[in-house]
Amino acid sequence: MVAYRAYDQAVAEGKLPDAAVHAKEAWKRAEATWGPTNPNTAGLAFNAAWSLALIGKAPEGMDAAKRAVELAEVGAKAYKASEAQFLLANAEFEAATTNQLPKKAQAIDLAAKAVEGSWGDMLVADALLRASIHFSVSGKSSLGAKLAERSSAEVQRLNPVDVDRLALVNLARAVSKLSDQNKLLVAYEDILKARVTYGPMRRPDDPTWGALSAWQMVVNGLIQATNSSNGGSASRIKWSRFQPRDMTQEELAKVMTPKPECADFTKFKRKRVGRDIEPMQVGYFTVNLGGVQVLTDLAPDGRVTSPRVIGAVPDSSYAEAALKGISTWQFDLPANVPATCLKDYNITVVFTMY
Numbered sequence: 001m002v003a004y005r006a007y008d009q010a011v012a013e014g015k016l017p018d019a020a021v022h023a024k025e026a027w028k029r030a031e032a033t034w035g036p037t038n039p040n041t042a043g044l045a046f047n048a049a050w051s052l053a054l055i056g057k058a059p060e061g062m063d064a065a066k067r068a069v070e071l072a073e074v075g076a077k078a079y080k081a082s083e084a085q086f087l088l089a090n091a092e093f094e095a096a097t098t099n100q101l102p103k104k105a106q107a108i109d110l111a112a113k114a115v116e117g118s119w120g121d122m123l124v125a126d127a128l129l130r131a132s133i134h135f136s137v138s139g140k141s142s143l144g145a146k147l148a149e150r151s152s153a154e155v156q157r158l159n160p161v162d163v164d165r166l167a168l169v170n171l172a173r174a175v176s177k178l179s180d181q182n183k184l185l186v187a188y189e190d191i192l193k194a195r196v197t198y199g200p201m202r203r204p205d206d207p208t209w210g211a212l213s214a215w216q217m218v219v220n221g222l223i224q225a226t227n228s229s230n231g232g233s234a235s236r237i238k239w240s241r242f243q244p245r246d247m248t249q250e251e252l253a254k255v256m257t258p259k260p261e262c263a264d265f266t267k268f269k270r271k272r273v274g275r276d277i278e279p280m281q282v283g284y285f286t287v288n289l290g291g292v293q294v295l296t297d298l299a300p301d302g303r304v305t306s307p308r309v310i311g312a313v314p315d316s317s318y319a320e321a322a323l324k325g326i327s328t329w330q331f332d333l334p335a336n337v338p339a340t341c342l343k344d345y346n347i348t349v350v351f352t353m354y
Helices: 002-012 017-032 039-054 059-068 081-096 102-111 125-137 140-156 163-176 181-198 207-224 249-256 318-326
Strands: 226-228 237-239 289-298 306-313 345-352
Touching: 002 249, 017 039, 017 059, 017 289, 039 081, 039 125, 059 081, 059 181, 059 289, 059 318, 081 102, 081 125, 102 125, 102 140, 125 140, 125 163, 125 226, 163 181, 163 207, 207 226, 207 289, 207 306, 207 345, 289 318, 306 318, 318 345
Parallel strands: none
Antiparallel strands: 226 237, 289 306, 289 345
């Protein structure tokens, strides 16, 4: 089959997006040519689901994953039933709505257990990381911590120098500690380790860098503030006895992309114009603060232009509220500010949720 040979060649050459296209085509052709009882159809369905998951498009491979589960018996020479079940659980978790997430995260927990230690790429590690953070922010921090360590074991087994995933493991560890005030300083050290491990932005508007920065804001905020027992207002916080440390110069050098000409122009005073950012209503989260990392360009008169959210936690819904306010802001700029300092200006927002 031409499509399968093209898929096989693309995998060998590391061209995974091309491989996913060819795998899906090969599976569809197999369904039409050989029918559902043919072992080749089963194997090609599995390939389609797997290759789409590898390029971050697991939901697009959901039908293929369902087919692979259905045909696991006839496809036994190509894959195990537990492997197809994991691909399906992963696709359903990534496609889940907010209401579906608890059930789908539990399915990831169970499906991953059956393939941990034998899966040949990072899909299991990545799924466990996402499920870990979900559990930790929705009141199941103990389970979140266990999944973070299971993910760490997969990373150590497959590629112990994968800095991207080592950073995310430390992030998951940090988030799993946020429900315990006595562990907040340890959580903050975890998130700093995550940021230093990941390093500076890898590309413009890097979403992983942005998420790590946003989580640092949340952990910092939780250390400085705790819920007050007398609620009612939108900012129910009281100051804590703990204080987070600043990042060292060595750590900052590893995390930030330097702009020497902007050393004296890192922060500008906001003018009293535009809309304020409104507090957020808590959904299913037990973390009572939200963080948003925004990059924006500034016009010569200080107006915000082209603001972009590159990280919003614990949920992306906070991005819209941040942009609604920030897009109306204007800053007071010194007369001698270099034009390069008006590009990708950094704005951080910490939400108090009620």
